[in-house]
Amino acid sequence: MLDSKIPSGPLAQKWDKHRFDLKLVNPANKRKFKVIVVGSGLAGASAAATLSELGYKVQCFCYQDSPRRAHSIAAQGGINAAKNYQNDGDSVRRLFYDTIKGGDFRAREANVYRLAQVSTNIIDQCVAQGVPFAREYGGHLANRSFGGAQVSRTFYARGQTGQQLLLGAYQALSKQIAKGAVQMFSRTEMLELVLVNGHAKGIIVRDLTSGKISRHSADAVVLATGGYGNAFYLSTNAVGCNVTATYRAFKKGALFANPCYTQIHPTCIPVNGDHQSKLTLMSESLRNDGRVWVPIKAGDHRPASQIPEGERDYFLERKYPSFGNLAPRDISSRAAKEVCDEGRGVGPGGLGVYLDFSDAIRRDGEDAIRARYGNLFQMYEKIAGENAYQTPMRIYPAVHYTMGGLWVDYNLMSNIPGLFVIGEANFSDHGANRLGASALMQGLADGYFVLPYTIGNYFATTAKSCPAESSQEFSQAEIQVNERLRKLISINGSRTVRSFHREVGQLIWDKCGMARSKAGLEDALRRIPAIRAEFWENVKVTGEPEGINKTLEHAGRVADFLEFGELMCLDALERDESCGGHFRTEHQTPDGEAKRNDDQFSHVSAWGFSGNLAKPNLEKEPLIYEEVTMSQRSYK
Amino acid sequence: MKFTLKIWRQSGPEKSGHFETYEAHDIQAEMSFLEMLDVLNEQITISGGQPVNFDSDCREGICGMCSLVVNGIPHGGQKGTTVCQLHMRSFADGQTITIEPWRAKAFPVLKDLVVDRSAFDRIIQSGGYISVNTGGAPDANALPISKDQAEMAFDAAACIGCGACVAACKNSSAMLFAGAKVTHLNTLPQGHPEKYSRAVSIVVSMDKEGFGACTVTGACAAVCPKEIPLDVISKLNRDYAVGILKGVSA
Ligand SMILES: Cc1cc2nc3c(=O)[nH]c(=O)nc-3n(C[C@H](O)[C@H](O)[C@H](O)COP(=O)(O)OP(=O)(O)OC[C@H]3O[C@@H](n4cnc5c(N)ncnc54)[C@H](O)[C@@H]3O)c2cc1C
């Protein structure tokens, strides 16, 4: 039975009580404990810096050439915190409730409440580090409302909030590296987790510059390796984002929770050709002034300017009269897919809808629109080559975030003792749909304010052990890693790694993307193993395992997506309901909205590796709501 | 579209490199520059060759990982644009394009177009931070900061650490990068207690890493994808000079 270790007592007091109950490690002893942190994004960098400040010996790893380049850097919109600086009725309780409801009642209540509680400390900490948040003329911090929230609780630094927060964490990390308290390994990829006596005690890594494989042992391992959106091939993630670290842990016994919960963002620049390598997000704020439409008639290929008003379908305004163009992410995305499926999509391939600013320009003038969104219009022009002041933008939904991740308890520890998982890599706080500006908050909450407390309890309550790197378990894991790399190179087939990634990604997008059905998922489950089998017989990876070999890196990541994709589809098939971003076409209300089945599916699905990829073990953590009442979301 | 590509190939850090010529066919105008290289690499792989190694990650101009000199200009010469945001429609069909790595003593080539920029990390480690630990920070609004100051700090903080400024400079100076960090932190009141020691430490660290001296030619700011202004260099020079006068040590 999964024990989530939720403390007893009233919701609002659980974290305080828990902090008091946690066993402490004596300050003089802390330096005897070594912690491995894999990942240097908001979660990993904040954790590595803070743990080393407390006295632990830390080793931190990332695959980029500098910890400052983790994908957190790309977050645009902002970070939520229940500061209530605007005096507009925000509170810890409201942020908590919005997050639970936004997640369609599929997140763990106690974790979300704690997240809302520590959100306020995050902003204080970041300002102390010198993060240049936007300010009002009086010198106080500015806020905006974001992602449909009814209060202004989002802190931001122009359109580069993630960059500025990450640089704050990176600088804190740099300070600790300079002191010798953190040892940083950039351009280093974790390829295996090592367990000793059932506890996570180390990792096997590949130095991406020399190709050398090495062993690192520790008293505990923290994974902060981000999300798995690149399972879909095209996503708004960086091209290197991967599932390898968490998937390797899964194969060593860690439970993977809700892998089918993925978020599709409605406003991205559409795919423009077969060779596209990634998709670019356009800030959601554009929907404040842009109107979304497609032609009424299928197959209408006239340019937008020649389609008269009466022949346009402003479908969000039509379907959701009160929220209109501001309907939530999952709902807007599905509506766009629907009209494109009906053959009414615009642009190359018919996979796009218009986001039209002409009314706003007529109303407020082009200068006002430029002042609001100038940089976004510029970015659009760079990528799409079109001037959106003159012709409507084309947008289409794209994969953006993964709510699923390794299962963790209230202490952020997985079911493998000593293995902690933080940031986007865990599953805990966003349920079936994440609210805008909440991922940055969660990453920093985990790294600065939660893990540094909870990890001490593990050390204080288990016998100290940091095994020798020469031990049997490490040698074996290293042999397996080497064999796999040699195998990838020795196949010498006739297809490129990218062609496999594209093929499996497209399949997962078609069958396990915005709309999922039993038949489609079963089809995917038949086809993924066949693609995987072909990969292992016919992929071509040239070069050597020694030295830099970017194709080999990509091959290892794709090999893991080829297994993990199957788990996503299995989870989507098993969850025979719709909730948040998981939309099963069989389960919708008469108006086409997601229809939950709380009697049967109010639980976390945590999958364990059984040795057979097609038949993982399913464990369920029931979601018990002590304080909120579950309701049907409505945005009509 | 088709292009003739002259690409720098170098098998390892200590090896000598050379230009190799490739013909790229079936390139679409909508492709980004790096997608064009992806396509080339697929063609090279299928014909049994060694694909060209180059760095990239976000492919949207914010992580600072991509680092190509295109036709002699770091990031390719489009104003405020990283090479990952460059699209093939801005090249003429049939054109010859040369592609090289950043070249600077402090950024040794590791392989093909991949260079080692860890010197930038060490510059930040020498003082590019505010010495506060996690916990105990005062309420964020306890210290009002004027909008102008916050904006000025932000303009400098927008640096993505790509290193194009160094690659463009005939002296391989890192002053624009270093000036950006010093301006970001020294403009804010939180950064004041360490203002002078930060400037001095960072300058000492740049020298140690083998970056050259600045002769203010402005080549750095001209290629900077985040349009960091040259002013940041004067700010660094000022704080450094005062630091030295005050006898602050690194
Ligand atoms: C375009 C975009 C915009 C966004 N905007 C917002 C926003 O406005 N507000 C918001 O709240 N959220 C936003 N998000 C989501 C948010 O940015 C992420 O969820 C969050 O930053 C993830 O942080 P992280 O630390 O968990 O992971 P990441 O920042 O992804 O870091 C992962 C780290 O793990 C390392 N790593 C991965 N695999 C390995 C391996 N095998 N070996 C070694 N190291 C490895 C990487 O090198 C990296 O250092 C956005 C996301 C995207 C893609």
Ligand code: SF4
């Ligand atoms: S100053 Fe400009 S060119 Fe130099 S590293 Fe920063 S962003 Fe790159």
Ligand code: FES
């Ligand atoms: S790849 Fe990130 S800036 Fe170019």
